[in-house]
Amino acid sequence: MTTHPSPPTLPETLREDARAWVRKLHSGAATQWEAQAFRRWRDASPLHQAAFIEARQQWRVLQPALNRLVRTDAEAASLHRETLRKPATSRRAFLGVAGAAAAAGVAGVAVYSPLGLWPAANEWRADWRTAAGEQRAIAWSDQIDVTLNTRTSIRRVASDDQAEGLELLNGEAAIEMLPSARTFSVVAGAGRSIGESARFEISRLEGRVCVTCLAGRVRIEHPAGDRVLLARQQAVYRDHSISGIAAADPEVASAWRRGELVFKQAPLSVVLDEINRYRPGRVVLMVDALRGKTVTATFKLDRLDLALLQMQRSFGLNARSLPAGVLVLS
Structure with missing residues (x-):
């Protein structure tokens, strides 16, 4: 009987760094020095490599949702166009970064990630x-x-x-x-x-x-x-x-400091966006007709999986779990 080792447990801070590197390598603002720094970071340990592989996989899995959001959300589309208009780095620096990205196996993904999984460049x-x-x-x-x-x-x-x-x-x-x-x-x-x-x-x-x-x-x-x-x-x-x-309303505004999320007649899309801030991965709602449905509820931050289950049942949604913490509701 063949046994397979369990995947390594990755610290969330390491996951965040890996997502930041994926975005940086495709931002058009990275330099050759940063490409070299990425290689050093990736090769620092097996955990670093595993975190990067997970971030790369997560980005790829989310591509359909990213493209859909840019097509259907005017604000996301505007931010996407603004990103594309920003000056790129020099051709020499770009080729160095592109080479690092290709060597890492992340070529071909989008520059803009409106779902917020990867930190913006200024957060560095x-x-x-x-x-x-x-x-x-x-x-x-x-x-x-x-x-x-x-x-x-x-x-x-x-x-x-x-x-x-x-x-x-x-x-x-x-x-x-x-x-x-x-x-x-x-x-x-x-x-x-x-x-x-x-x-x-x-x-x-x-x-x-x-x-x-x-x-x-x-x-x-x-x-x-x-x-x-x-x-x-x-x-x-x-x-x-x-x-x-x-x-x-202080009860709503400061709920996070009490370990809660409080919603009063909030659209379902807003509720899911807020939940996404607190959990690794991403919850993606694929049913546009439900985005405006209102929710009044109080959820515990340490029991968000239960909150998602309650909303699945309330709105008759099917849930599909994908790698890297992605949950698709349809």
């Missing part, structure tokens, strides 16, 4: 980063605490060697300031949020930034206009626009 500048399902508390100073949610990348913003705030590259963060704390700023995309003795949360996901003030005062500076938020208020902005001030 992060000083702190969390993996899928991970949350991390950072004692920024004696008077300021920062908590990172799942799949979040931030970097310290400093001036004259003195920390004055952070840049949110992707994901979601909560800021808690003591009443005696001086102002603390968070740069995210085109805007900057300045907390004044405040507790506030800020998310940056797929070009959309949402700022929620829970206590104190937060001033948003944006090219399209400034906003001042007080407790239980929020505003949303993108690169070229900013919303008005709206009422915020």
